Amino acid sequence: MHRIMVATDGSSRANRAVDAAARLAKATKTTLIILTVGGHDISGKELRRLALVGGDLSKTLTTMADQVLAKAKNRAQRLGVSDIKLQTAWGDPAETIIDAVRRGKTDILVVGRRGRGQLSGLLLGSTSQKLSNLAPCIVMIVP
Amino acid sequence: MRPFRQITQILDETQLLRRFWQSASHFWRQEKLKVGGLTLFLLVVVLLQLLLQVALNLWNRNFFDALERRDAHALWLQAQIFLPLAAASIFLAATSVWGRMTAQRSWREALTRHVIQKWLERDRYRRLNHHVIKGSENPEYRVAVDIRIATDAPIDLTLAFISSILTALTFFGVLWSVGGSIDITVLGQAVTIPGYLVFGVIIYSSTVSALMVVFGHHLASVIERSNQAEAEFRAAGDAFRQEPEHEAAKATDTDRRQILQLKLQAVLLWWREFCWQLVRTTLVSHGNFLFAPVVAWFLCVPKYLSGAMTLGELTQSAAAFVVVQGAFNWLVDNYQRLADWQSSAHRVATLLVALDELEAKEQAVGKPAAKS
Numbered sequence: 280m281h282r283i284m285v286a287t288d289g290s291s292r293a294n295r296a297v298d299a300a301a302r303l304a305k306a307t308k309t310t311l312i313i314l315t316v317g318g319h320d321i322s323g324k325e326l327r328r329l330a331l332v333g334g335d336l337s338k339t340l341t342t343m344a345d346q347v348l349a350k351a352k353n354r355a356q357r358l359g360v361s362d363i364k365l366q367t368a369w370g371d372p373a374e375t376i377i378d379a380v381r382r383g384k385t386d387i388l389v390v391g392r393r394g395r396g397q398l399s400g401l402l403l404g405s406t407s408q409k410l411s412n413l414a415p416c417i418v419m420i421v422p
Numbered sequence: 423m424r425p426f427r428q429i430t431q432i433l434d435e436t437q438l439l440r441r442f443w444q445s446a447s448h449f450w451r452q453e454k455l456k457v458g459g460l461t462l463f464l465l466v467v468v469l470l471q472l473l474l475q476v477a478l479n480l481w482n483r484n485f486f487d488a489l490e491r492r493d494a495h496a497l498w499l500q501a502q503i504f505l506p507l508a509a510a511s512i513f514l515a516a517t518s519v520w521g522r523m524t525a526q527r528s529w530r531e532a533l534t535r536h537v538i539q540k541w542l543e544r545d546r547y548r549r550l551n552h553h554v555i556k557g558s559e560n561p562e563y564r565v566a567v568d569i570r571i572a573t574d575a576p577i578d579l580t581l582a583f584i585s586s587i588l589t590a591l592t593f594f595g596v597l598w599s600v601g602g603s604i605d606i607t608v609l610g611q612a613v614t615i616p617g618y619l620v621f622g623v624i625i626y627s628s629t630v631s632a633l634m635v636v637f638g639h640h641l642a643s644v645i646e647r648s649n650q651a652e653a654e655f656r657a658a659g660d661a662f663r664q665e666p667e668h669e670a671a672k673a674t675d676t677d678r679r680q681i682l683q684l685k686l687q688a689v690l691l692w693w694r695e696f697c698w699q700l701v702r703t704t705l706v707s708h709g710n711f712l713f714a715p716v717v718a719w720f721l722c723v724p725k726y727l728s729g730a731m732t733l734g735e736l737t738q739s740a741a742a743f744v745v746v747q748g749a750f751n752w753l754v755d756n757y758q759r760l761a762d763w764q765s766s767a768h769r770v771a772t773l774l775v776a777l778d779e780l781e782a783k784e785q786a787v788g789k790p791a792a793k794s
Contacts, residue, residue, distance in 0.1 A: 317684075317687070318684070318687035318688075318691065321691060323694075323695055323698060326644070326691060326692070326694075326695045327640045327643075327644070327695065329647065330640060330643035330644045330646070330647045330695070331640070331643055333643075333647075336647070336651060336688040336691060336692065337654070337684055337685065337688050340684065340687060340688065340691075341684070367680075368680060368683070369680055369683035369684045369686070369687045370683040370686075370687070375683075382676065
């Protein structure tokens with residue numbers, strides 16, 4: 280086993296997935312790839328604020344994604360993982376994660392059972408459900 | 423090398439609009455005979471339309487009065503009068519479309535030719551990509567689409583504004599004279615309110631406008647950002663298509679896809695917010711659509727029931743109320759169009775500013791000044 284990937288959106292459930300992936304990476308001495316699919320958790324209030332001040336949304340999304348990754352990296356480092364790679368992607372979460380798994384030749388994918396999109400998850404099926412069905416590797420779903 | 427600067431960091435909104443008008447006004451200043459004639463024609467059409475609206479309003483009263491009297495002869499006469507009135511109204515509406523679109527086409531042509539000349543002269547279109555000012559990306563879209571929007575909307579909006587003011591003033595007269603005064607009792611005291619329908623329409627329209635401002639005050643800025651995000655998305659795609667081969671080899675498909683996905687995400691997020699803003703403003707606009715005629719009827723009903731107003735006067739006053747209220751709503755009705763215009767005018771202005779800078783550089787290095 281060479282690579283473990285964990286997908287996070289910065290939610291508390293995703294944090295539990297990061298912790299689990301970090302412990303696994305430490306135990307197996309493998310590289311931990313932390314991936315976030317950005318742009319899905321910005322509020323209408325924040326958008327209206329940006330509209331008023333003429334802010335750059337692309338830059339804001341990138342900054343938000345960087346913050347999510349930085350926090351996840353800190354968690355993983357605190358649990359003793361040193362070989363960490365960070366990755367940001369944009370688009371449909373399930374499709375984007377599967378694409379990243381394929382490209383990164385990932386052995387195990389770790390995800391939380393539900394992230395921020397709880398209502399849309401109930402209506403459309405959660406990202407973790409899609410990943411467990413479609414990902415080309417072992418998928419570990421953290422409750 | 424100087425760092426890239428955003429045009430919006432150099433010029434504020436007013437300066438950008440001033441720069442837009444500096445080039446856009448060429449058409450209005452240079453072709454005075456053609457433009458003057460067209461403007462006069464459009465104003466005459468607006469006045470004739472207003473005249474017809476008043477005639478139709480009077481017809482409305484006479485028709486319902488005849489109906490109340492069960493006077494078959496008068497009803498037949500009104501039916502005969504209606505046909506020429508309707509024909510004239512239809513003819514004027516079609517004429518107005520021709521006049522407006524002719525003015526818009528001529529203005530668009532003049533401004534587009536002006537910008538194309540500035541853009542192509544001395545290979546500026548090539549140098550624009552490497553220019554020190556950012557914010558002028560995708561010039562071909564600005565020339566083709568933004569100029570069209572920036573020259574279409576002002577003509578429609580100005581004519582609608584003039585028409586609204588004239589309509590409001592004219593039908594104030596109708597409301598004042600036909601509606602007359604009403605006697606009400608306040609704390610045991612009899613109070614007479616002269617021209618009460620005028621006050622009614624002012625209070626009602628002010629309330630609707632205030633509600634629209636409360637519910638939709640973010641709409642203009644959201645539309646502007648949404649348009650900008652769409653433009654950046656297009657520009658990102660164009661940039662890949664146009665990148666030189668040695669640079670193209672450095673970027674992978676994944677890099678390109680991620681950049682486009684990010685831009686798409688921004689477009690979709692702004693679109694989501696735009697959707698919510700429209701949902702909010704629709705609550706007010708559709709509510710107004712339903713309530714305005716009913717409020718008018720309810721304001722007139724006490725006088726009708728007391729016998730002080732005929733059925734014809736009631737329908738005439740209610741129709742006048744709705745017309746004045748519609749005129750008052752000029753800003754509400756055109757909020758989205760104004761925001762679209764502002765966004766396009768900004769985008770044309772930023773291109774012009776970037777071209778001005780290139781022109782200034784040419785002059786600084788001793789090349790002959792380009793025509794503006």
